[in-house]
Amino acid sequence: MTPLDLLVAVVQQVVDGVFLGLFYAIVASGLALIFGVMDIINFAHGDLIMISAYFTWLLSMNLNLDPLLSMLLTLPILFLIGLGIQKGLINPVLGKEPLIQIAVTVGLGFVLQNIALGYFKAEPKGYPAPLFSGGFNLGPFVIYESKLVSAMVSLAVLILLSRFLAKTKLGLAMRAVTDDRASAMLMGINVGRVYLLTFAIGMVLIGVAAGLWMEMGQVTPYLGTSFSLVSWVAVALAGLGSIQGLIISAIIIGVAQSLGSLISPSIQMAVVYLIFFFILWFKPRGLFARR
């Protein structure tokens, strides 16, 4: 490989890594929001993305709709499902021992996996003709349409989320509860309602991640494991309290993974975790933690 070829390869991976990182940011955003506001360790996060991906696939195949367009239908329904899960499953364990919260969310994950395995079987399910399945050349670089669109949509949603948290009453209430729940209650904020809506909005973010994934890939009952790991790494790397921090941390993960695959695809995640450990060694609370 000539030096020029190597430079092209590295730049290509950096570009792909940024796109991948933005996608990872939306994948992790639901977890960050729920963990940040509600202080609950949701180990079912990846499996909720998985089941949302199946939901997207079902609608896409039955209505012959591109997964991106299916989101117009899936997101309102997932919002309602989020309300139901929070009320029925999460609310009873809020404030309880972390072990109980972990047991409930891990159990939810297993239930979702087995429902998916039982109903959809183990074969991968994908949308065969997505709108953005091609690519184009920009000089020596290849730009994949699905990754570009996914990155743009992720960025747009995350900017919206940031504005929502900064400018709206509910967003301010969420941030107040995140910073100090007791004071927020004293100030008249209905914390129970904030938790309910936080989880529902978290499910909407999960639905966006699932829809974007189905534009690029396919779903199996075990997809959730990969996304859970990446989400936790992104949230831990960013620390709590900053959407911008989450975006930057996710981009670090995406670029590390892409550059790692230049060495060998088998060790790409090892490179990610090495960088993760290295950063946490120096900044244990994360790069951008507010609390």
Place this chain on the structure above:
Amino acid sequence: MASKRSRIPLIIAIIVVIAVIAAGLGYYYYTSKLSPTPTITPTTPKIEKVVIGIVQPLTGNYAIFGQEAVNAAKLVVDIINNELGGVRSLGGAKLDIVVEDAGTSPESARLAAEKLISQYHVPIIYGAYISRFTLAMGTVTEQNKVILVTDALVDDLSRQGWMYFFRVAPQASSHGVSAVDFVLDEAKAHNVTIRTAVIINEDSIFGTTVSNGAHLELAKKGVEVLAHISYPYDITDMSPIVDQIKRLNPDIIIAIPYFSDGVLFAKTAKAAGLNPVFIAGAGACGFTDPDSIKAAGDAVLYYTNTYSYNPAKPTDWNQKLVKEFERRYGKMPTEAAGEMFYSLFTIYEALEKAGQMFPDDPLNPDHLRQAFLSLDLSESNSIAAQLYPTGRIKFAPNGDNLYAGTAVLQVQLINGTLTPVVVWPQPQAGVQAIFPRPGT
């Protein structure tokens, strides 16, 4: 008074003894009046049923295979019991199957085998599809002298020195060899020169073994391997690999995927405009199975893959099983089902042989082993051989089939529908391989 009471127990005892003697005499008198009973010669107890243990991954990432295999097993057992009358040499003994989940680790597969042996006392176990699960299971079956018939393909399994091990399907490395031989055969037939190749494989022991087989065959045939890339099967981004292959610009790509990664590779390759002379799959996973075609759409058009089973083989029994499987389960049988078809029928034929060779103790493990080794099955005398790609089944001392072979399927557009068709070594009727890929 006291003396009268003390005599009553004695009187009762005398009455009981007289009653017993009278009953005995009466029985003797009665039976002596019947026809003379024939001399009882020793006979072997009648075998009502033979229970076959099946260990397959029914949960976890490999459940795709296990579920298909179990469906195929139920179909075969129904046919053997209801149409063929069971195992005739064992007095029409029915076959029964007990299925255990191999789970998600070698340890759970091992425990599944232990349960089948200790609880159900099975003489034969079939499984466990995944080679490292089978390796763990094999230590248990060998120790307990239980015949293990496997659908796992990694070559090393038949190099363990096991006595009670049999494998009808071809070894993993031969899948890699077949993929290369198919491509080079087609290249020769179409006057296309193949000089360079890239191999990509999921990095499990199976993917690695298949890819090593392909690598060696390419080297033997003088094709330069520009890169041999391994990746984890649950990879979520194939673009770095596709970008690397584009830069290398090989004539052909030999790909050994699992399932999801196969769909992801095909879609990413299409998006990147990667179009070498040919892309050949190996190892029976991905690209050409009905579910991968549904998920990837025309991204997998013209892709091929090697299989241990030929669903289009035009023998009567093969067509019968394919039709019945499609009727029951709504899809064409692929690798796992195909292996179960011919392996379970081979077990059936071995039981028939054992019953003929050793009528007194047919299920003795050493007798069963000898029965397996004595089989020499061909299409003219065996259902199992009719189902097998090469039409011949005969076991070497290490348990491998001496006549193992694969088939190659290609995704083609037939009447507007993406359809997997058999193109090698004998193309199915009305079909030929499309080579090279259009647009190259």
